[in-house]
Amino acid sequence: MAIDPAFQLALLRHGLLIGTGVPGIYGRGPRFEAVVARLETLIGALGATAAPEMMRFPPVMARATVEQSGYVQAFPHLLGTVHCFHGDDAAHAVLVDQVTCGDATWMTAQAPTDSVLTPASCYPVYPAVAARGPLPASSHVVDVQSWCFRHEPSPDPARMQAFRQREFVFMGTPQGAAAFREAWQARAEAFARRLGLPHRLAAATDPFFGWHGEIMATLQREGGLKSELLVPISDSDNWTACISFNMHHDHFSRACGLRLANGDLAHTACVGFGLERLALALFRHHGFALEADGL
Amino acid sequence: MAIDPAFQLALLRHGLLIGTGVPGIYGRGPRFEAVVARLETLIGALGATAAPEMMRFPPVMARATVEQSGYVQAFPHLLGTVHCFHGDDAAHAVLVDQVTCGDATWMTAQAPTDSVLTPASCYPVYPAVAARGPLPASSHVVDVQSWCFRHEPSPDPARMQAFRQREFVFMGTPQGAAAFREAWQARAEAFARRLGLPHRLAAATDPFFGWHGEIMATLQREGGLKSELLVPISDSDNWTACISFNMHHDHFSRACGLRLANGDLAHTACVGFGLERLALALFRHHGFALEADGL
Secondary structure: OOOOHHHHHHHHHOOOEEEOOOOOOEEEOHHHHHHHHHHHHHHHHHHHHHOOEEEEOOOEEEHHHHHHOOHHHHOOOOOOEEEEEOOOHHHHHHHHHHHHOOOHHHHHHEEEEEEEEOOOOOOOHHHHHHOOOOOOOOEEEEEEEEEEEOOOOOOOOOOOOEEEEEEEEEEEOHHHHHHHHHHHHHHHHHHHHHOOOOOEEEEOOOOOOHHHHHHHHHHHHHOOOEEEEEEOOOOOOOOEEEEEEEEEEOHHHHHHOOEOOOOOEOEEEEEEEEHHHHHHHHHHHHOOOOOHHHO | OOOOHHHHHHHHHOOOEEEOOOOOOEEEOHHHHHHHHHHHHHHHHHHHHHOOEEEEOOOEEEHHHHHHOOHHHHOOOOOOEEEEEOOOHHHHHHHHHHHHOOOHHHHHHEEEEEEEEOOOOOOOHHHHHHOOOOOOOOEEEEEEEEEEEOOOOOOOOOOOOEEEEEEEEEEEOHHHHHHHHHHHHHHHHHHHHHOOOOOEEEEOOOOOOHHHHHHHHHHHHHOOOEEEEEEOOOOOOOOEEEEEEEEEEOHHHHHHOOEOOOOOEOEEEEEEEEHHHHHHHHHHHHOOOOOHHHO
């Protein structure tokens, strides 16, 4: 990777991002936020033909859901779990001393909660829809957006730890899922052209953990389950995935019991738009002075 | 507390909130989100006279900032810290076995990261402004919004673990901070009247931890440092704080070195709007069929 260090500095200098002292965790200035809002309007219009059901979830979700869906096993290095202090007055006195002295061992008293940081915006959707019972129609599409967290500290502003993802999630038949992916790949390429962004569609794999993950990545590649729309942002040699297309077969439906009216497990697929990455790509290719109303 | 259980059920049945299996963590339906968006527009207009600087931060922030500002010591029971798996392939094999068997001890392998969940939307603002050097003018106001997290699982939908806070943050002279609080208390009461919400302004204290916290609450009460605009939502006996007014003296400025042009530490104050609580109050008092364009 050859990340251009001038890119991050320019984003900070133009007030688009605000440093917080943690790599990949930035504040946003008004012009950056206006571009993200404009992107959301445009993406919403792209998805409107399917008359999707809108759901919005907070940046934290049930730990049980990521345990059941296999995310913990596949991406433990990326998942952020939420921990809390459960001690008494005596333990608190120790904690106060430690924090006051700048001694980070206060964190050893933190205990797990039932929540984790949402790793991808579609994860809370499947159990929420499954809880209603079998899908009434042969297909259902949900429009979801949330903040996501992945623990991958990086100096590359296009690889943030905290970012927003807008997704459309398909639930229905296997044929419907395949058609959904095809349609969205074409729609996303037209969208990138309309935004004036250089781009390329490519087969992809997820960053599964360890040697066990290499097997999973091979299966994903051989099954043609993931593709990405790549745009050059901070590194002209390694283009950045800005939109991804994912076929899940019945992976998520099996975990939460999501079924069609005929009793079969539903197949699911999703298209995810990385809002920060798309905004950064626009500033990279149209200049740091870009205003949302120019889009 | 006598929380009305029918209120939560009605919110779920009307598609305003979506259950996730964790108390206080809900998805939001489109009508709920439209009301929140409308509230944000109205609140933004209330604050526009000060020509505030807009900053937006993600739901996670630097752990160092909450350590330095005293939040960890004062509210360890509410703070969510973010932890991750840092193990190797062998540790991963153990984790996979544990998760697959539904054994929650996989979480003992989680190690702290540099991030915590943002506890109140103004926390990242102070170091971000201080990093620029002394305040150029005698006062500066920031308009900030973010998702916040507080670990207080409750069946009361008006006490969520994950919620959004819109804040205006004042930085400047002690006199300026006092005038800011006065002006916002009056503005907030007029806002509640305009929204048709029963309300009352009251002195308040924060829920500091333990016996040490009782002293802090006493100091806060005697100093008249916190007040709240209360509205009856889920419990007619115990009204819920929907807007809070906070005087910090030089507490945050001391932690991050925020100074006036003359070298004095700045005084800070903030007004915070609980967006979910205000939305819930509107549904409570104007009916579950309320639409955003009726506001």
